Amino acid sequence: MADSAALNSSIRQITKDEVYDAVPPDDFSQMLEIDRHLNRSSAFDKIISATHDHFWDPLDKKYIDFESEPWDLDTMDLQPDEMVPALLTDYVQAHFEKHPELRIRFKNEIARWSMSAILHGEQGALNLSASLCHVLRDPGAQEYAANQTREEGRHVTAFAKYIIARWGSPLPCGSVLADLLQEIVHAPEVYKKIIGMQMLVEGLAMGAFATIYQRWNDPLAKKLTQLVMTDEAFHHKFGKIWADRTIPKLSEEEHNIVEDWAAHCFQTLLFNLVAPHQMKDIYVRFGLDPDKVMEGFQAVATDEARREQMKESTNIFRVLVKTLWNAGIITPRTASFYAMYVNFDEFKAEGDEMVGDAIADEGIQYLKTINFGINTGALDDVKASAIAAE
Template sequence: MTEIRQITKDNAYDAVAPDDFPAMMEVDRYNARSTAFDKIISATHDHFWDPLDVKYIDFTEPFDLENQMIMPEEMVPELKLPCVQALDRKSQVKLANESARWALSSILHGEQGALNLSASLCHILRDPGAQEYAANQTREEARHVTAFAKYVQARWGKPLPVGTTLGGLLTDIVRAPEVYKKIVGMQMLVEGLAMGAFATLYAKSNDPLLVKLTQLVMTDEAFHHKFGKIWADRTIPNLSQEEQNIIEDWAAECFQTLLFNLVNPEQKQVIYGEFGLDWQK
């Protein structure tokens, strides 16, 4: 079995193996709680919302998918292709909305990854404060999964399958026993890119329901990214050159994978067949 190498520069991020539950029952651990996460834990109540309560968001709000694009035309790169421009208007609208469906399905899969990753941190982080924060984030990611699932259901019935690139990366991050891989991969890169995506959807979407949803989700995600920033502030300045190289290589690998998922038509091929389009041409 490959040895797990944790790169820990602060006791708040000290970790044990995922199957080492006895370490969690060591009596001295309970009183060795870091205060690093207390503010973001306390703030949980300030940004509470419930995707199942219409006082916060109503998923029955209608939208004309046949005649209106969820995102503006300039945000749909396929519409610039001559083969797509040759389609009739309703087909162009449908393709644009299927592209939005693919993007929102990817976001949903990403939120599921964030949920499972946050839960996995509870199994390995020794610090009670870090565990409590991870448990809070798990709860918030769970409501994101519920919310995006309900949005996709309201607009299309069900999500599209996860692409192999994104699915593989999420699986690697969730399964990784190393804390740095989880935090760099999810809290910093995936969550950071997600915030950019949510900001774009909030600013540009033609669907008021999606605008409201992303507004609510962003209130949570800012705190999730903060957890990664605390790790970076306490870790990066204290790394050896070798450790820095290891973390930078992992960050580059994750970013390259995410970029590939965003721009590669192979990952979106599931939506093209209906319109007679070949992703390879």
């Protein structure tokens, strides 16, 4: 097994299982070694084989039609008020009492920002998966990464088509998310890539998609997020396999490194991802002072408020903490930080099942009716679930 010295003396790979053995991205010669083909891991074979069960094509209308169900952004709310943090502030509420004609359009522009952030996150996942293809030495792990790259590619296409159908174009990536994605994609350490993207960003996505599926008013957004979740549930499992094979074998020093990296990513997302300073341009366009919005947001975004919000099973940050908890990454060293916002006893009672798993399973059954013409009763079940979600 290659150790950190084989890559770069300054890089700490913390590899505990040969399936995650990594080579330098610019050393293709190691991919031509005969022995690596003789020791292909079967750890990801089931995930790879299941790809056929949840195949879908964003360019094929039999899966999703982005030209269907038009939406009037001036009169129809895409999302409820409680999903727009700025509307919790007295300043923003008072502004739209004076200008009620702008309220719905403002809410829908915040939805555009959220969907654009998801699009940028999917682009990061695509590039990161491709980068794993360059460094993972095990052919099975490499095939899985290539498979995920293809799936992330269709997510980028699908979210771009949705945003174009609703708004014409996406918004730029917020600086906090952009910096974190850059950090994760370019990280030479495999553990940073897997924790940062396969566990945290993918976990964030599952929470966001479940929330959109359950609470948005747009049927097209519901359909899109469920289709994407049929893929993301498997991507999340890749991170869980890494954790099961790695975390129990870490020394205390190594665990501290991994735990601190996870806390760094979580804290960055928690305090900045939906903060008003990330979307100043939107406030200016609607006649709001970004500094006053930020002042109001800071007054309502207290630790107590965050705790209340995280009681929701689909809260994106609760999903992130549960992901780290289930993986065994959180120890008493950092538990007190997370405990400010979540109740770990609730996680113990809930078990390993993650939010969105049931939605993804229903979506897979629906895709089987299209791809294989089997389990035809599943279509009615999925339609009934979608109606219930509305």
